[in-house]
Amino acid sequence: MNKELILRLSKYKRLLFKLKALGLERVFSNNLGDAIGVAPSLVRKDFSVLSLSGNKRGGYDIDMLIEKLDIVLGRDKPQEVIVVGCGRIGTALMQYEEFRNEGIKIIAGFDVSPENVSKTSGVPIYHIKEMKDFVEKNGTKVGIIAVPDSEAAATLDMMIESGIRGVLNFATIELRINNRGEIDNEEQPCTIHNINICLELEHLFYQVNVANEMEPEKAE
Amino acid sequence: MNKELILRLSKYKRLLFKLKALGLERVFSNNLGDAIGVAPSLVRKDFSVLSLSGNKRGGYDIDMLIEKLDIVLGRDKPQEVIVVGCGRIGTALMQYEEFRNEGIKIIAGFDVSPENVSKTSGVPIYHIKEMKDFVEKNGTKVGIIAVPDSEAAATLDMMIESGIRGVLNFATIELRINNRGEIDNEEQPCTIHNINICLELEHLFYQVNVANEMEPEKAE
DNA sequence: CGTTTGTTGTGAATTCATTCACAATATAAC
DNA sequence: GTTATATTGTGAATGAATTCACAACAAACG
Numbered sequence: 001m002n003k004e005l006i007l008r009l010s011k012y013k014r015l016l017f018k019l020k021a022l023g024l025e026r027v028f029s030n031n032l033g034d035a036i037g038v039a040p041s042l043v044r045k046d047f048s049v050l051s052l053s054g055n056k057r058g059g060y061d062i063d064m065l066i067e068k069l070d071i072v073l074g075r076d077k078p079q080e081v082i083v084v085g086c087g088r089i090g091t092a093l094m095q096y097e098e099f100r101n102e103g104i105k106i107i108a109g110f111d112v113s114p115e116n117v118s119k120t121s122g123v124p125i126y127h128i129k130e131m132k133d134f135v136e137k138n139g140t141k142v143g144i145i146a147v148p149d150s151e152a153a154a155t156l157d158m159m160i161e162s163g164i165r166g167v168l169n170f171a172t173i174e175l176r177i178n179n180r181g182e183i184d185n186e187e188q189p190c191t192i193h194n195i196n197i198c199l200e201l202e203h204l205f206y207q208v209n210v211a212n213e214m215e216p217e218k219a220e
Numbered sequence: 221m222n223k224e225l226i227l228r229l230s231k232y233k234r235l236l237f238k239l240k241a242l243g244l245e246r247v248f249s250n251n252l253g254d255a256i257g258v259a260p261s262l263v264r265k266d267f268s269v270l271s272l273s274g275n276k277r278g279g280y281d282i283d284m285l286i287e288k289l290d291i292v293l294g295r296d297k298p299q300e301v302i303v304v305g306c307g308r309i310g311t312a313l314m315q316y317e318e319f320r321n322e323g324i325k326i327i328a329g330f331d332v333s334p335e336n337v338s339k340t341s342g343v344p345i346y347h348i349k350e351m352k353d354f355v356e357k358n359g360t361k362v363g364i365i366a367v368p369d370s371e372a373a374a375t376l377d378m379m380i381e382s383g384i385r386g387v388l389n390f391a392t393i394e395l396r397i398n399n400r401g402e403i404d405n406e407e408q409p410c411t412i413h414n415i416n417i418c419l420e421l422e423h424l425f426y427q428v429n430v431a432n433e434m435e436p437e438k439a440e
Numbered sequence: 441c442g443t444t445t446g447t448t449g450t451g452a453a454t455t456c457a458t459t460c461a462c463a464a465t466a467t468a469a470c
Numbered sequence: 471g472t473t474a475t476a477t478t479g480t481g482a483a484t485g486a487a488t489t490c491a492c493a494a495c496a497a498a499c500g
Contacts, residue, residue, distance in 0.1 A: 001431060002486085002487075003423070004487080005487090006423055006426050007419060007423060010419050010422050010423065010426075011394065011419070028446090028447070028448090029447080029448075030447090036394065037394070037396050038488090039488075039489060039490095040447095041449095041450095041488080041489055041490070041491095042487090042488060042489075044447090044448065044449060044450085045449085045450080045487095045488080045489090047448095047449090048448090048449055048450065053448080053449080054447080054448060054449090055447080055448080055495095055496065055497085056446085056447060056448050056449090056494075056495045056496040056497080057445080057446055057447050057448080057495080057496045057497045057498085058447080058448095058496075058497070059447070059448085060448090072430070073422065073425075073426050073430065074425060074426055074428075074429035074430035075422075075425070077425075077429050079421070079422070079425050081421060088311070088312035088315050088316070089312045089316070091308070091312075092308035092309045092311075092312040093417070095308050096308070096309070096417070097368070098369060098391075098392045098417075098418055099418065099421075101392075102392070102418045102421075102422065104418060104421055104422075141425075141428045141429075142421065142424050142425060142428060144421075148317070149318060165427075165428045165432065166424035166425065166427055166428040167424070168417070168420055168421060168424060171318075172318045172321075172322070174231065174256065174257070176257050189432050191424060191427040191428065191432075193420050193423065193424060195415060195417070195420065197313070197316070197318075197388070197415070198318055198319065198322045198324060199227060199230050199231070200388055200413050200415060201299070201301060201319075201322075201324055201362065201364075201388060202230045202293065202295075202299070202322065202324075203223070203226050203227060203230065203413065204362050204386035204387070204388060204411060204413060205293075205294060205295070205297075205299050205361075205362060205386065206226050206230075206293050206294050207385075207386055207411040208294075208361045208362060208385045208386040208411065209294030209297050209361075210292070210293065210294035211221060212385065212409050212411070222456085222457075224457080225457090248476090248477070248478090249477080249478075250477090258458090259458075259459065259460095260477095261458080261459055261460070261461095261479095261480095262457090262458060262459075264477090264478065264479060264480085265457090265458080265459090265479085265480080267478095267479090268478090268479055268480065273478080273479080274477080274478060274479090275465095275466065275467085275477080275478080276464075276465045276466040276467080276476085276477060276478050276479090277465075277466045277467045277468080277475080277476055277477050277478080278466075278467070278476095278477080278478095279477070279478085280478090
């Protein structure tokens, strides 16, 4: 299963929810394709791979798609997350409204000095030393790294040691285990996704200052 | 120019800075490959495409690489950014330390009620109505969207109308213009990058709950 | 009931990034 | 100065994701 494919499946699902809320019952591959910006043939191929079949003329049943996608994406289990590092980014995430709509819940924050963290978010804040106990007790599997760059690598080690198996990293250093974000020779693999805001902005500056300044033919 | 390629170039550059700070003068393709997690042949291919050549035995000259990469990536110009939406995410970004190291500067924040935004970051906060004037006066080309989902599409329109040509979107709805994040039939193209935290977390849950729970052979 | 229409489903073709493999060659060693 | 060695540079091979193209077919229509 391809990373891009999984991302598309999540996008389909989100879109299908909205269409359903609007009262629709069926969709065509080109509706979905238009909305998420891919070719209709790719939508059909994706569904084909997952054995989601539609009606030869009436398109796909929205409820069916949502139900099957939920299974494929593993959305039956609770989506609970911890945040490690309660600085500005960390606390902003704890109060992030949109998580609620997606069924994602931040269940705890951890910091080296929890006494300095405002508790306004309603999320309990603990000292980072308590992380392992907490994660074991709650069976938490996913966590966010929002610590300064200098602490990121050590934080990752602690999280993996605690039992975390999926990590979203906001530090600007690229965290990896072995070669490509996943341990696969270990019994318990851990997946790491890096969100590197600086890198994204730099990419935009490239597009704006370089790619778009070229002759249209040379560009991109 | 491929998106992944541009990202790799930024990573090379960042790494080269660190190596230089450590006193190194030359690197081999496998040093760079190991460090950023790609094959050495890809590093060589990347440099080959850009006509960055090394010495048949002594590797690549770090200063030369940095200099040339800076040109290719368009880092000569100032990297100034505005933030639209000064809620928790927006203000956290305004105070984000790591931008400084990368030469990125947040030069203003805009909000519908600037009077409610704390000014502690040192970044001036204006009413969103003043954006167009500001952007025109300062020639700003890149901006960050940190408004609620419901406002995101309208905010994008305003930013483009104001003259912004590169957008980093933190709202969880996927913003696009035409089909794929770029207008290319217009005179002034605009590139949009979406950072969708919910999507990333959902992807992690998929990895943790589904992919990694399968038999190792079936997984991924 | 036969015909038209529109959409799915999928094997084949395509495209494109990455890896392979190795000739070319600069440096080091002797 | 000759030989050995390590690394670059790149054309060809590979591999994977996407698009194409069209047969199959269900629904609508007359």
